[in-house]
Amino acid sequence: MAVTENLFWYGCNMTRHGEIIRLSQRLLEAVGVGAAPVGGPGACCGSPKESTPRIAEGMADRTMDKFNSWARGVPSPEGRESAVQKPGVITWCPSCHMNLDDFMGQSKAQDFDSRHLCEALWERRDALAPLLTHPVKARFLVDRHVGFHAQVPVNDIIPGLLSMIPGAEHVDHKLRGASYMCFGLANVPGALPDHLRATLDAVRESGADTLVTIFHSCHREMVGLERDHGVRVLNWVHLLAEGMGWDYTDDYKTWRNAPDKLAAIGPDRVAEAGEVAVRKLVLPELERPRPV
Amino acid sequence: MGARERMVARHEDWSALRASETARMTEACTQCGACAEACPMLPYAPAAQGAAAPELVRGVLDALAGGPSDPAALAWIAACTRTGSCNAACPEAVNPMLMLRLAKWRANETGALARRDASETMSRVKVFARLGFTEEEQREWL
Numbered sequence: 445m446a447v448t449e450n451l452f453w454y455g456c457n458m459t460r461h462g463e464i465i466r467l468s469q470r471l472l473e474a475v476g477v478g479a480a481p482v483g484g485p486g487a488c489c490g491s492p493k494e495s496t497p498r499i500a501e502g503m504a505d506r507t508m509d510k511f512n513s514w515a516r517g518v519p520s521p522e523g524r525e526s527a528v529q530k531p532g533v534i535t536w537c538p539s540c541h542m543n544l545d546d547f548m549g550q551s552k553a554q555d556f557d558s559r560h561l562c563e564a565l566w567e568r569r570d571a572l573a574p575l576l577t578h579p580v581k582a583r584f585l586v587d588r589h590v591g592f593h594a595q596v597p598v599n600d601i602i603p604g605l606l607s608m609i610p611g612a613e614h615v616d617h618k619l620r621g622a623s624y625m626c627f628g629l630a631n632v633p634g635a636l637p638d639h640l641r642a643t644l645d646a647v648r649e650s651g652a653d654t655l656v657t658i659f660h661s662c663h664r665e666m667v668g669l670e671r672d673h674g675v676r677v678l679n680w681v682h683l684l685a686e687g688m689g690w691d692y693t694d695d696y697k698t699w700r701n702a703p704d705k706l707a708a709i710g711p712d713r714v715a716e717a718g719e720v721a722v723r724k725l726v727l728p729e730l731e732r733p734r735p736v
Numbered sequence: 737m738g739a740r741e742r743m744v745a746r747h748e749d750w751s752a753l754r755a756s757e758t759a760r761m762t763e764a765c766t767q768c769g770a771c772a773e774a775c776p777m778l779p780y781a782p783a784a785q786g787a788a789a790p791e792l793v794r795g796v797l798d799a800l801a802g803g804p805s806d807p808a809a810l811a812w813i814a815a816c817t818r819t820g821s822c823n824a825a826c827p828e829a830v831n832p833m834l835m836l837r838l839a840k841w842r843a844n845e846t847g848a849l850a851r852r853d854a855s856e857t858m859s860r861v862k863v864f865a866r867l868g869f870t871e872e873e874q875r876e877w878l
Contacts, residue, residue: 454877456861462868465877484865484878485858492858495844495851501750542818546834550753554743591820620777628817631852632780635817695868709867717866725860726867 449518451511452477452561455537456488458660463692465687468536468561474575474688475568479534486510489543492553498702501551504543508552515555533558538592538624538659545595560596562680565605572608578689579611585645585652586614587662587679593623598658602680606656609687619643626662637735641681644736647675667697668734705730753818754838757801757831761838764830767793771822771832772812783811799839806850814849 452472465481472479487507490500511533518531531559533556535541544558565572584606588599603614621639621656622629629635643666654676657663663679670677677697678686685692695709702708705727714722747753769789778784784792787808795809805813813836822832843849865874 456741456858459780459861459865459868459878462873464863481873481877484861486878487859492854494841495854497750497754497841497845504750547746547753549743551745551747551749589819591818594823622819622821623817624819632777632815632817635777635780635815713867717863721859721863722867725856725863727862729763 448478448480450477450532450534452479452481453536453540454481454483455540456484458483458536460696461660464679464681467681468690471684475571477564489540490541491539504548508548512555515665530557532556534564535560542595562598562601576609576687578687580686581611582654583613583615584650584654584656585617585647585650588654589621591622602658606680606683617646617650619646625659625661626665629683634648640736644673656683664724667700671701699730761830761835764828768794770825774821774825776813776819776821777817781811781815784808786841796836796839799843802842802846810849813843843864
């Protein structure tokens with residue numbers, strides 16, 4: 445891991461969204477926060493293996509050791525903005541964030557501070573606002589869930605950040621999905637289709653033309669709505685990037701909505717990733733039935 | 737560490753944390769049922785339909801203690817998505833959201849609830865990384 449003042453801990457399932465990781469790092473850098481991305485199986489909070497807690501704990505302990513070792517290698521705070529500021533882990537995933545607070549930091553000493561990406565950007569909003577010079581014409585509704593808001597006020601911060609983009613108009617709605625992101629709903633029969641239908645109703649009722657997702661699992665579930673229901677679907681980081689005038693490509697959305705997924709990915713990329721593995725592990729996800 | 741203050745661990749490991757939290761929750765919970773009444777996921781737990789809220793909580797506490805619990809409570813535990821509505825409703829600050837999560841872990845261990853199959857999760861994460869990350873990003877970010 446690079447020796448920067450911060451790590452950007454993107455989690456594990458975010459490997460589907462490389463462009464969001466790149467844009468997040470670039471946004472942080474633009475407001476003066478250096479952060480090296482880290483994630484994947486080698487920096488796991490244990491959440492994917494939660495039904496076997498002993499394994500989850502082992503993975504989480506390894507991640508804490510890795511982060512602590514990194515934090516001890518960060519140069520002393522002399523000359524930094526705050527003399528008592530510790531190295532920081534900037535989180536993306538709410539599962540990681542909550543596991544860090546509820547378990548990892550309760551059973552291991554912690555040599556670093558932590559905060560969510562949206563908090564890190566909100567703290568620097570005075571630096572961010574003047575950089576958002578590219579008008580984006582959008583009436584956006586944010587897909588908000590209730591479960592993580594008590595830890596980090598994402599449901600307020602993210603509309604606040606996006607409202608700094610010239611031309612972008614936040615349209616409020618009372619809808620708050622259950623769980624803390626769509627992943628939880630996808631594992632309970634009937635819950636995700638109900639949330640997607642309620643979201644489409646909210647889009648219509650509010651007159652939104654753009655649906656903004658907060659988390660990766662919500663983005664995975666919502667991008668299909670763009671093809672079938674005529675609403676543009678972006679992640680909040682995508683919208684900020686557009687406000688900065690930055691180009692990006694949302695590969696996952698392209699692949700999920702393409703009639704021929706392998707052709708959309710492209711033969712070279714499939715070959716580089718391993719065609720057998722792509723057919724076994726990626727295609728079933730991209731081709732899964734659409735709940736609505 | 738110089739001026740940096742190290743945050744110390746409060747528990748030796750997750751087992752100790754779970755044991756401590758289980759004891760605290762068992763003592764603090766009055767089984768009033770406010771958490772179950774506030775839960776928006778109960779409609780997605782068919783086996784819990786018609787069960788009295790205090791009964792559901794008693795079943796969760798039984799699962800938390802490693803007991804067999806009952807179908808209604810297990811259905812509620814399985815349908816929990818950590819919405820947190822229960823925490824806002826709890827008059828005793830039990831943290832029912834964590835209580836159901838720990839009960840689910842215990843029920844997974846005793847076999848009362850089937851484990852979620854996550855055997856391919858990390859393999860899938862790696863293949864997506866190979867598809868979407870450059871070689872340098874794979875070296876630096878994973």
